[in-house]
Amino acid sequence: xxxxxxxxxxxxxxxxxxxxxxxxxxxxxxxxxxxxxxxxxxxxxxxxxxxxxxxxxxxxxxxxxxxxxxxxxxxxxxxxxxxxxxxxxxxxxxxxxxxxxxxxxxxxxxxxxxxxxxxxxxxxxxxxxxxxxxxxxxxxxxxxxxxxxxxxxxxxxxxxxxxxxxxxxxxxxxxxxxxxxxxxxxxxxxxxxxxxxxxxxxxxxxxxxxxxxxxxxxxxxxxxxxxxxxxxxxxxxxxxxxxx
Amino acid sequence: xxxxxxxxxxxxxxxxxxxxxxxxxxxxxxxxxxxxxxxxxxxxxxxxxxxxxxxxxxxxxxxxxxxxxxxxxxxxxxxxxxxxxxxxxxxxxxxxxxxxxxxxxxxxxxxxxxxxxxxxxxxxxxxxxxxxxxxxxxxxxxxxxxxxxxxxxxxxxxxxxxxxxxxxxxxxxxxxxxxxxxxxxxxxxxxxxxxxxxxxxxxxxxxxxxxxxxxxxxxxxxxxxxxxxxxxxxxxxxxxxxxx
Numbered sequence: 001x002x003x004x005x006x007x008x009x010x011x012x013x014x015x016x017x018x019x020x021x022x023x024x025x026x027x028x029x030x031x032x033x034x035x036x037x038x039x040x041x042x043x044x045x046x047x048x049x050x051x052x053x054x055x056x057x058x059x060x061x062x063x064x065x066x067x068x069x070x071x072x073x074x075x076x077x078x079x080x081x082x083x084x085x086x087x088x089x090x091x092x093x094x095x096x097x098x099x100x101x102x103x104x105x106x107x108x109x110x111x112x113x114x115x116x117x118x119x120x121x122x123x124x125x126x127x128x129x130x131x132x133x134x135x136x137x138x139x140x141x142x143x144x145x146x147x148x149x150x151x152x153x154x155x156x157x158x159x160x161x162x163x164x165x166x167x168x169x170x171x172x173x174x175x176x177x178x179x180x181x182x183x184x185x186x187x188x189x190x191x192x193x194x195x196x197x198x199x200x201x202x203x204x205x206x207x208x209x210x211x212x213x214x215x216x217x218x219x220x221x222x223x224x225x226x227x228x229x230x231x232x233x234x235x236x237x238x239x240x241x242x243x244x
Numbered sequence: 245x246x247x248x249x250x251x252x253x254x255x256x257x258x259x260x261x262x263x264x265x266x267x268x269x270x271x272x273x274x275x276x277x278x279x280x281x282x283x284x285x286x287x288x289x290x291x292x293x294x295x296x297x298x299x300x301x302x303x304x305x306x307x308x309x310x311x312x313x314x315x316x317x318x319x320x321x322x323x324x325x326x327x328x329x330x331x332x333x334x335x336x337x338x339x340x341x342x343x344x345x346x347x348x349x350x351x352x353x354x355x356x357x358x359x360x361x362x363x364x365x366x367x368x369x370x371x372x373x374x375x376x377x378x379x380x381x382x383x384x385x386x387x388x389x390x391x392x393x394x395x396x397x398x399x400x401x402x403x404x405x406x407x408x409x410x411x412x413x414x415x416x417x418x419x420x421x422x423x424x425x426x427x428x429x430x431x432x433x434x435x436x437x438x439x440x441x442x443x444x445x446x447x448x449x450x451x452x453x454x455x456x457x458x459x460x461x462x463x464x465x466x467x468x469x470x471x472x473x474x475x476x477x478x479x480x481x482x483x484x485x486x487x488x
Contacts, residue, residue, distance in 0.1 A: 012367040057368060077364075087367045120321075123256040123331045124301060124372070124482075238368075 002066045006096035009061040012087040014127055018054040035083040040069055049102035049242040050109055055234030060241040062102040108171060110187040110241040113200045118180040130236035136207035138182055142175045144206040144216040149173055155223040157199050158192025166192060194231050202229035246310045250340035253305040256331040258371055262298040279327040284313055293346035293486040294353055299478030304485040306346040354431040354485040357444045362424040374480035380451035382426055386419045388450040388460040393417055399467040401443050402436025410436060438475050446473035
């Protein structure tokens with residue numbers, strides 16, 4: 001008798017074409033399904049909470065799948081971590097209710113974006129932070145993104161992944177500085193495609209002074225995709241947590 | 245007329261056979277000399293403050309070289325950072341006295357070693373921390389390494405890089421925990437080959453309980469290379485700072 005399993009996944013997305021399976025390209029989903037096939041002999045299709053883009057990392061991706069595994073789940077976790085590439089790890093593995101769906105059941109997702117704001121690029125931060133040499137006014141960026149909190153139409157900052165609706169609820173936008181590292185964490189019930197990267201890219205234009213706080217707000221309220229700044233690059237982005 | 249230049253270098257040592265030039269293998273020194281040749285047309289030999297091993301990183305390596313460069317040094321820095329691989333960057337570049345030698349003039353060097361102490365490996369910490377699944381008693385490790393501070397014979401923990409002397413002065417050993425990350429910083433006037441990695445490897449045996457604090461002290465005092473624990477792997481190590 002099969003049952004459903006839920007797992008918490010961490011990955012370095014650098015070498016991957018994103019979470020979702022794409023024929024002929026390395027993906028997180030593809031690697032996990034291949035490891036499951038080798039370990040269990042089962043050809044499973046895993047479900048993921050968020051389809052992270054190429055190059056985006058995750059500390060807390062949640063997946064689910066069905067299996068007929070008869071041994072302790074701790075053995076499955078150990079087996080998967082031995083078979084998976086070093087860039088992917090299963091942090092937790094537990095039985096889940098049969099109907100559990102990591103995407104549809106999620107109440108919210110939290111993403112973090114990291115900017116390294118200093119004149120010279122930093123090899124040791126290269127993989128996990130966007131290097132921005134121009135001085136940034138973090139307080140202005142913070143002020144600009146305050147208007148995003150609440151239930152709004154985010155059409156300026158992304159395309160819907162399915163359907164037409166572009167209304168999402170942002171629960172929190174928190175900026176934090178530690179030395180030259182600027183971090184913003186965004187929690188929302190769901191996201192449009194590219195939404196966090198477009199918000200960060202547009203906020204950056206406020207940080208450099210190229211766009212005022214008021215203009216940012218107007219561009220957001222225009223609900224017009226062409227009003228977004230260029231999306232920030234993927235490698236600064238990390239899916240931190242999915243809440244149920 | 246040539247003059248001497250001093251530079252502060254950061255690098256991710258993952259892909260390199262160490263700092264020092266080795267024929268036919270990628271090295272930090274080799275990359276910097278190649279970039280200098282391309283930029284200035286000069287075949288220079290750079291001097292480094294510390295010869296980091298293969299896979300060891302640096303936030304604050306110091307190098308020096310002679311050049312006949314006639315433009316502002318800020319242009320040389322920008323040029324080098326454009327030519328160097330992403331894994332290497334010049335953080336600062338300044339004129340230095342003609343006799344300046346980054347190794348012989350250094351008063352002390354500070355290294356940091358990072359251990360990630362949790363059952364499951366972490367892809368996002370994979371490059372810069374040693375993953376140790378067994379629970380570690382950090383207070384015991386701290387207690388054990390206290391005896392290293394001062395002027396001592398460190399023969400247990402490494403071979404001299406040149407000559408016979410194995411006496412070094414350790415000014416400081418500081419342990420710090422932040423979540424599952426354990427960091428130790430060691431400052432010494434100079435190091436034997438492998439010294440930090442052997443100290444960390446031996447301290448780890450105290451942390452797991454395989455060796456007592458007293459036994460660690462005895463092994464240290466034996467001044468016997470065979471008494472060292474296995475060296476900790478290179479990727480957790482970083483040359484943080486060189487003091488003059």
